[in-house]
Amino acid sequence: MRMADLSARTARLRARLERLGSTVTSLVWRLGFASRFLVYMVLHSGTAFRRFRLTIAQVYFAGVLSLVIILVSGLFVGMVLALQGYDTLQRYGSSEALGVLVALSLVRELGPVVAGLLFASRAGSAITAEIGLMKATEQLSAMEMMAVDPIARVVAPRFWGGVISMPLLAALFSAMGIFGGYLVGVQLIGVDAGAFWSQMQAAVDWDNDILNGVIKSVVFGAAVSWIAVFEGYDAPPTAEGVSRATTRTVVTSSLAILALDFILTALMFTGGN
Amino acid sequence: MQQEPIVEIRDVAFGYDAARPVLNEVSLTIPRGSVVGIMGQSGCGKTTLLRIIMGALLPSAGAAHVLGRQTLGLGREELYAMRRKMGMLFQFGALFTDMTVYQNVAFPMREHTNLSADLIHDLVMLKLHAVGLRGASRLLPAALSGGMARRVALARSIALDPQLILYDEPFTGLDPISFGVIVRLIRELNDSLGATSIIVTHDVQEALGVVDYVYFMAAGRVIARGTPDEIRGSDEPFVNQFVNGRRDGPVPFHYPAPGYDADLELAAS
Numbered sequence: 001m002r003m004a005d006l007s008a009r010t011a012r013l014r015a016r017l018e019r020l021g022s023t024v025t026s027l028v029w030r031l032g033f034a035s036r037f038l039v040y041m042v043l044h045s046g047t048a049f050r051r052f053r054l055t056i057a058q059v060y061f062a063g064v065l066s067l068v069i070i071l072v073s074g075l076f077v078g079m080v081l082a083l084q085g086y087d088t089l090q091r092y093g094s095s096e097a098l099g100v101l102v103a104l105s106l107v108r109e110l111g112p113v114v115a116g117l118l119f120a121s122r123a124g125s126a127i128t129a130e131i132g133l134m135k136a137t138e139q140l141s142a143m144e145m146m147a148v149d150p151i152a153r154v155v156a157p158r159f160w161g162g163v164i165s166m167p168l169l170a171a172l173f174s175a176m177g178i179f180g181g182y183l184v185g186v187q188l189i190g191v192d193a194g195a196f197w198s199q200m201q202a203a204v205d206w207d208n209d210i211l212n213g214v215i216k217s218v219v220f221g222a223a224v225s226w227i228a229v230f231e232g233y234d235a236p237p238t239a240e241g242v243s244r245a246t247t248r249t250v251v252t253s254s255l256a257i258l259a260l261d262f263i264l265t266a267l268m269f270t271g272g273n
Numbered sequence: 274m275q276q277e278p279i280v281e282i283r284d285v286a287f288g289y290d291a292a293r294p295v296l297n298e299v300s301l302t303i304p305r306g307s308v309v310g311i312m313g314q315s316g317c318g319k320t321t322l323l324r325i326i327m328g329a330l331l332p333s334a335g336a337a338h339v340l341g342r343q344t345l346g347l348g349r350e351e352l353y354a355m356r357r358k359m360g361m362l363f364q365f366g367a368l369f370t371d372m373t374v375y376q377n378v379a380f381p382m383r384e385h386t387n388l389s390a391d392l393i394h395d396l397v398m399l400k401l402h403a404v405g406l407r408g409a410s411r412l413l414p415a416a417l418s419g420g421m422a423r424r425v426a427l428a429r430s431i432a433l434d435p436q437l438i439l440y441d442e443p444f445t446g447l448d449p450i451s452f453g454v455i456v457r458l459i460r461e462l463n464d465s466l467g468a469t470s471i472i473v474t475h476d477v478q479e480a481l482g483v484v485d486y487v488y489f490m491a492a493g494r495v496i497a498r499g500t501p502d503e504i505r506g507s508d509e510p511f512v513n514q515f516v517n518g519r520r521d522g523p524v525p526f527h528y529p530a531p532g533y534d535a536d537l538e539l540a541a542s
Contacts, residue, residue, distance in 0.1 A: 134370075142367035145327060146381045147353035153384075 034230045041156050041229070044149060048156040058161025062123040062225075066169060069122055070115055074106075074173035077114060078180025081105055085181075086189055096195035100203040102181030103174075107204060107213045108269070111174035113261050116220035118173075119166055120253035124228035127158050128249040131232025132242035140233075155233060159225045166221025167214055174213070212268045219260055224253040277341065278302045279437055279469045280326055285335035287321060295321045297493045298335070308463050308470040310480045313490035314515065319473045322490070323441055326471065327359060328352050340437060357385060360430030360468075364442040366422040368414040374401070374425050375410040381432040400428040403465075404458060420451025424458065431462055437469050438462070444476040456483050477516050481505065489515075 048055045085101040131154065134140050140150040178200075185191045204210065228249045235245035280303040288294040295318045303309045311319050324330040325337050328344040337344045340355055347355065368377050378397045382388060388396070401407045404424040414422055423443065430438060443455055460483055463470045474480045481487070481501040489497035489504065489512050497504065497512045505516060514522030530536065 137365070137370070138363045138367035139369055141329075142361070142363055142369075144329070145356060145359070145361040146384065147356040148381075148384050149353075 033234070034226070037151075037230050037233065038226055041151055041159060044152040045156045045160065047149075047152045048160050054153075054157040055160045055164070058157045059165050062119075062127065062158070062162050063165030063169060066119060066122045066165070067172070069118055070169045070173050071176050073114065073118055074111075074176030075180040077110055077173075078102060078106065078177030078182075079184045081110075081177065082181040082184035082189070086185060086191065095189075095191055097199055098181070098185045098191050099178075099196035099200035102185070103178055103200045103204050104209060106174040106177040106181075107209050109261070109265070110177065111170045112213055112216035112220055113257060115170040115173040115217065116166065116224060116257040117254055119162075119169055119221070120224045120228075120257065121250050123162060123165070124224045124249045124253050125246045127162065127225070127228040128232040128235070128246045129242060131155065131158070131229060132235035132237075132245050135233065135235060136237040136239075136242055151233070155229045159229050162225030162228065163218070163221045166224065167217040170213070170217035170220075208268075212264075215268075216261065216264050219264065220257050223256045223260060227253045227256065276305055278338075279305045279340060280471070281338040282322070282325070283336050283338075285322075285325060285332040285337060287318075287325060287330060287332050295493050296325070296332075299490075299493070299495055300335075301488050301495060301498075303469060303471060305469050306463075306467065307485045308460065308472065308483055310484035310487045311471065311473045311490060312475065312477050312480060312487055312515075315475060317490045318493040319475075319490055320441060323439055323471070323473045327361060327439060328355060357433060358435055359437045359439060360433070360435035361439045362423070362426055362430050362441065362443055364445055365419075366414075366426035368417075368422055368426055368429070370414050372413075373410065374406065374412050374414070374417070377414070377425060378410075378429045378432055381429065385433060396432070400432055401425075403431075403462065404428045405454070418451070420447050420454065423447065423451070423455060427455070427458060427462070431466060431468075434466055435468060437471070438466075440470065440472040440474070442474055442476075443472060444474055444479055452479065459483055478518075481516075 081102045082098060085098050085105075086095055089095045089097055089101065131140075134150075134154065140154065143150045143153060182193075182196065186193045186196050231245040231249045231252070232242075235241045280301075282299055282301045285296055285299045286294060287296040299318075299322060301309075301311075311322060313319050321330065325332055325344070326339055328337075328339065328347065331345050340358055342351070342355055344352070344355075368374075369380065372380065375397055378400050379393050382393050382396060386393075397410070398407055401410055404427055406421060406424055406428065409417065409421065409425070414425070417425065440459065443459065444452055447455060456479065459470060459472065462468070472480055472484060481504065484501060486500060487498065487504045488495050489507075489509075491511050497507055497509050499507070504512060507513060507516070510522055513519075
């Protein structure tokens with residue numbers, strides 16, 4: 001009786017371990033597949049650059065069409081930063097430093113990260129859905145049958161379009177945020193305009209702050225675009241498959257942005273600053 | 274001297290996994306200039322065979338010679354070079370939804386040739402005229418009916434004057450008028466281009482009217498072959514059931530199941 005109980009328990013434990021093992025294996029396998037996909041795509045990016053209009057069209061779809069959400073969000077994030085920042089800073093009598101606080105928060109962190117998250121949900125999901133549907137309706141197979149490589153013709157321009165758009169969107173987000181901070185801090189609350197701008201100018205460093213922010217946004221852009229095109233290309237060719245892939249793009253990209261942000265921040269801003 | 278056939282499949286076997294073979298010792302020969310039908314029930318391996326002919330799948334045994342090349346061992350470049358001489362019509366057309374009809378037909382020309390825009394314009398109009406849709410050149414695929422979309426896809430697949438045209442279920446979901454148009458176009462285009470056509474379909478009655486020769490498949494094998502008249506008169510039970518659309522025969526109406534009594538719990542247990 002006891003022996004039977006024990007062996008049943010070991011069997012359950014074993015089944016659980018096997019499930020864990022197979023989940024891990026399939027994750028690693030998928031990551032490997034995604035990496036090979038990335039390498040292939042980068043090696044076959046000739047068309048995307050030789051016929052740059054293909055990529056420009058994707059910059060329009062991923063970048064220009066994301067402008068509204070990016071600009072509006074940037075404005076509001078900047079305004080909220082100014083309200084919250086002023087509330088804390090004025091307790092220490094340093095409300096003139098408001099400009100510095102708003103600018104540094106945006107340029108270093110919020111610009112790349114929030115713009116990245118918005119980009120993932122606005123443009124990343126659209127890229128996945130588009131490629132996934134093209135696959136489901138056999139458009140990619142048709143291209144392949146016409147001796148046109150769909151990765152070079154369809155996927156690579158979308159990837160590079162995303163990589164190019166993302167830093168520009170992050171920069172616009174930050175600029176809009178600083179403007180929002182100015183509106184609330186200077187125009188509404190009445191912080192001295194001269195102090196707001198001059199302290200910001202003095203404190204924000206080109207290499208340390210701006211360039212690092214740009215590097216972050218390029219990395220996030222590449223990560224989101226990679227995830228988006230891969231999920232689309234790998235999606236099962238059904239309605240359910242495409243919808244799941246789209247969700248996965250948003251979830252995976254968002255998590256990837258946050259994890260990468262932590263790593264990059266640790267590398268860029270520890271010690272010295 | 275007889276010309277070498279455009280497609281020759283010899284003893285081809287294929288399975289997506291080892292346990293379930295999809296094709297078994299399939300052999301067929303398709304002479305130049307003909308319209309050949311590959312017919313059979315859904316799931317009998319027709320589409321897999323088509324994919325082997327176009328080089329998208331490689332046979333696990335046997336050999337496929339297409340356009341004078343063996344598909345096994347072809348590199349990507351060579352495979353693409355071979356496909357430039359082929360046209361393929363997908364089941365639902367597979368038009369690029371973000372391009373107009375004109376751009377769809379121009380797509381293969383723009384990708385593979387250095388022709389001037391003027392010349393491409395003339396060629397596109399020529400192809401669209403051949404399928405009767407010159408007037409629809411500015412429309413997007415979403416604005417087309419199923420039959421029109423199929424005709425545009427046909428124009429696109431003959432854009433580069435292919436030697437071999439493959440049709441995957443070209444008749445599915447068409448109204449009788451569109452259907453008649455497609456049937457006529459397949460024959461006309463084949464003869465005017467001097468091409469060879471392979472039609473994979475389960476619409477047997479309809480397809481028997483167009484083709485010169487038929488290969489009949491069941492369960493991954495070629496079970497009958499012949500001219501349309503021979504197929505209509507075939508006494509092979511499966512072909513007979515299929516051509517005449519009988520409910521029961523070698524292909525049973527019922528999916529394998531336990532006894533009816535047992536399922537209804539009528540039998541004493």
